[in-house]
Each structure stands twice: as structure tokens, then as C-alpha cells.
Amino acid sequence: MSSLPYRRVRDEVARHAERLWAVACALHADPETGFAEHRAATLLTGELERAGFEVRRNVAHLPTAFTAASGRGRPTVALLMEYDALPGLGHACGHNLIAAAGLGAALVVDAVRDDTEGSVLAVGTPAEEGGGGKVLEVRAGVFDDVDAALMFHPGVYDWVRAPLTAQEQYRVAFGGRAAHPTGNPDEGIDALAALIELFNVLSALGRRLPRGSHIQGIITYGGTATNIVPDHAEGRFGLRAPTTAALDALAEQLHTSAQDVARVTGTTVEVERASVRYEHFRDSQVLSEQFAGHLARAGITLTPPEPGVYLGSSDIGDVSGRVPAIHPFVAIMDSDGSDHTPEFAAAAASARGRHVLMAVVEALACTALDVLRDADLRARAWDGHDGGAGAGAGS
Structure with a gap:
């Protein structure tokens, strides 16, 4: 031109x-x-x-x-x-x-x-x-x-x-059973403890992720009182990865980790996307x-x-x-x-x-x-x- x-x-x-x-x-x-x-x-x-x-x-x-x-x-x-x-x-x-x-x-x-x-x-x-x-x-x-x-x-x-990077967010909700922590603790199933355990698992996972990938989470609901074993707890997790394919793999790891934690803790779990996904x-x-x-x-x-x-x-x-x-x-x-x-x-x-x-x-x-x-x-x-x-x- x-x-x-x-x-x-x-x-x-x-x-x-x-x-x-x-x-x-x-x-x-x-x-x-x-x-x-x-x-x-x-x-x-x-x-x-x-x-x-x-x-x-x-x-x-x-x-x-x-x-x-x-x-x-x-x-x-x-x-x-x-x-x-x-x-x-x-x-x-x-x-x-x-x-x-x-x-x-x-x-x-x-x-x-x-x-x-x-x-x-x-x-x-x-x-x-x-x-x-x-x-x-x-x-x-x-x-x-x-x-x-x-x-x-x-x-x-x-x-x-x-x-x-590619990115998306997920809502993870654990369900348990309420109980009094001293009166009948053996009847409770602590949903918040399950959510905290998921944070621990993801923290260990994060140390192995390549540069550009991460999972960052917050607790959005953790119970109503200290004298009630929480029967419901929720977190929101932001995922990023250098490529869309890597993001899909990371999301699968989040799903698997949440299911494994639920199985070990006796809770139920729901994992659902909470945002529009951005491709890389x-x-x-x-x-x-x-x-x-x-x-x-x-x-x-x-x-x-x-x-x-x-x-x-x-x-x-x-x-x-x-x-x-x-x-x-x-x-x-x-x-x-x-x-x-x-x-x-x-x-x-x-x-x-x-x-x-x-x-x-x-x-x-x-x-x-x-x-x-x-x-x-x-x-x-x-x-x-x-x-x-x-x-x-x-x-």
C-alpha cells in the first residue's frame, strides 16, 4: 500500500x-x-x-x-x-x-x-x-x-x-449432617471440614502445576454458629491455565479432588461452573x-x-x-x-x-x-x- x-x-x-x-x-x-x-x-x-x-x-x-x-x-x-x-x-x-x-x-x-x-x-x-x-x-x-x-x-x-490465559470459576458445595459438637458429635458430618480438606488437597496440587496455571479459592459459606457442626459449606474456585485444553484438564482435577474428599469425609458434593469460561x-x-x-x-x-x-x-x-x-x-x-x-x-x-x-x-x-x-x-x-x-x- x-x-x-x-x-x-x-x-x-x-x-x-x-x-x-x-x-x-x-x-x-x-x-x-x-x-x-x-x-x-x-x-x-x-x-x-x-x-x-x-x-x-x-x-x-x-x-x-x-x-x-x-x-x-x-x-x-x-x-x-x-x-x-x-x-x-x-x-x-x-x-x-x-x-x-x-x-x-x-x-x-x-x-x-x-x-x-x-x-x-x-x-x-x-x-x-x-x-x-x-x-x-x-x-x-x-x-x-x-x-x-x-x-x-x-x-x-x-x-x-x-x-x-484461559480461565473459569467453579462453585463447590459440600453437604453433611448438623449436630452439637459436644452433645452428639459422633452424629455430625462436618461439611466445612470437608471443604477445608479440599483446600489442602488443592494446595498440594498447586505446587505441582506449571507456570501460568493455578487454582485460587475462597470460602463463601462455612456455617451459622460455632456450636453447630456445619451441614453445608461452599467455596468458589478460580482456575487459570496457559491453554484452554490445560484448563479443561485442571477442571477435571478439581472435580476428582472434590469427589475424593467427599468419599473420605462421608459428605456429598456438588461441583458446578460459576462463570463464563474464557479461552486462552x-x-x-x-x-x-x-x-x-x-x-x-x-x-x-x-x-x-x-x-x-x-x-x-x-x-x-x-x-x-x-x-x-x-x-x-x-x-x-x-x-x-x-x-x-x-x-x-x-x-x-x-x-x-x-x-x-x-x-x-x-x-x-x-x-x-x-x-x-x-x-x-x-x-x-x-x-x-x-x-x-x-x-x-x-x-
Whole structure:
């Protein structure tokens, strides 16, 4: 592609800069948690409608999910927006910047694409912080006719790809028999003791797990009084693993351990999934390198992640299992900081955050244009994709 479209992208980013920063700051000042981001969704869809995009609300039967399309047919590039905040911490994960970046890239591509065939699809994805909006959108077919899904995440590292694990949560409930601990202790079956024993078993298991895998549990119910042997006890366990297959194996170990503890203690046990499962992230190396090359023009150099370091989980993993996807990290504070902190929330509305936002909008827009205009790039992205059915469509 000639450099002319890229220069037009830069000019268009500059034209939108004040409005995009205003959107990022408005979201930051008015945080809403997962599946309750009504004002955020209204703000973003309003911007897209004014630009001529065809907006669909209540996507995947989620009141705060939406798509906004410009153009027709394939190829289709999706630009993803997250806008949920953390309870008590606001935008301490920088989703206000993710939303403004996806919005800005969609507006810019639409403005400079001229007669380029295909479609730009802006996708509003609620409740990344545990609710799994993207998982539900994948199941609803939102990404069935998409050739690439692009987003970024603010962070404390400049990494070309995201080392994101698979994760899910389980509820484990033990049933026993109540009794007085001194009056008739031999008639009691202590459900809490069984739950505590499960913690002990899982602690021993955890010492043997590979890096990137863990089980972290809490007791959510342990009884009502110290003079009653608990006949019911519950815990909630979060599981993570480097791959979805490894997560499935870890979940099987949790089930087996719980059943073994129940058998030894004479209790009954129920194990059930208590959250949406997030798959691990599959990076499109081809598209991530394309994005990194564009971002370098703004003076930001992305490097591979540090080996063996994992940065949590995200429902972008499920999208990446369906289509080639990118999720680079771009630092808005130094590496001695951390997201999910008040300091990171402040960084998401800082001068550095604004600089990163504008640089990322330009790089996302350039990458999206490349996807629309370069059939060879699309083919290489699909050839390197290790997701499920549908790979190669529209390439």
C-alpha cells in the first residue's frame, strides 16, 4: 500500500483527536460496571450513528452490546471496544481508552476508505471484567463473517502480543449432617471440614502445576454458629491455565479432588461452573507485526512479552479462537506499576494516556485498512490462525 492512505489516516486522527479524548474522559468520569454500561453504550453508538454507521443494539440479547457497520460484504474488519469499569476503582484497567481507540479507528477508516470493498464493523463488547460479553457475542455469531478482529489494551509494558490465559470459576458445595459438637458429635458430618480438606488437597496440587496455571479459592459459606457442626459449606474456585485444553484438564482435577474428599469425609458434593469460561488468547502474529510496524512511526516500539509472564485472562480469547485477532499491550505508565490500581485509573486519563490513545488509533486504523485492501495479508493471517471452524473464509 502506498504511503498516501497512511498520511490521510494521520490527518484524520488529528481531526478527530479532541473529540476522541473527550469521549475517553467522559467514560473515565462516569464509570459503569459490566452489563450496566448504559451511558457508555449510548455515548459510543451516538458517535457512530452521527458518522453514518448502521447501529444494531441489544446484540446477543445484551442491552449494552452493539455493532455499528459501514460498507457491505467481505472482507470485514472488526474494531473492538470495551467500556466496563471495575467496582470501586473505576477505569483502573483503561477500558475508557480501549473504547475511544476502537471508536476512533472505525471513524478514521470509514473516512479514508474511499471505494475500498468490504466492511468496517465497530463492536461494543460489555463486561470484559468477568461477564464475558465477547464470549456471548461469539456464540451469537457476531464474528461469523469477520476476517480480523483488532483491539489494544493499555498496560505497563509495550508488548506486541498478550500472554492471556484461559480461565473459569467453579462453585463447590459440600453437604453433611448438623449436630452439637459436644452433645452428639459422633452424629455430625462436618461439611466445612470437608471443604477445608479440599483446600489442602488443592494446595498440594498447586505446587505441582506449571507456570501460568493455578487454582485460587475462597470460602463463601462455612456455617451459622460455632456450636453447630456445619451441614453445608461452599467455596468458589478460580482456575487459570496457559491453554484452554490445560484448563479443561485442571477442571477435571478439581472435580476428582472434590469427589475424593467427599468419599473420605462421608459428605456429598456438588461441583458446578460459576462463570463464563474464557479461552486462552491466540495471537495473529501476522497482524500483530503489522500493527507494531505502524505504531513504531509514533515512536512506540513493541517487543515480545517476557517468557513465562502471564497477564491475566480476557474474553478476547474466544474471539481469537474464531478469527485472526490482535491484543497488544501499550504502556500508559511505567513497568513498576500495575493495572487494577488507583494509580492506573489516573494514568488512563493522563497526558501519557492521551498520547498513547492517538498513536494507537492511527496504528489500528492503518492495520484495518491493510486488512481490507491486502488479500495476501488476509490469507497469511488465516493461514497462521489456529482457531476453530470457519478459518480461511473470506480470505
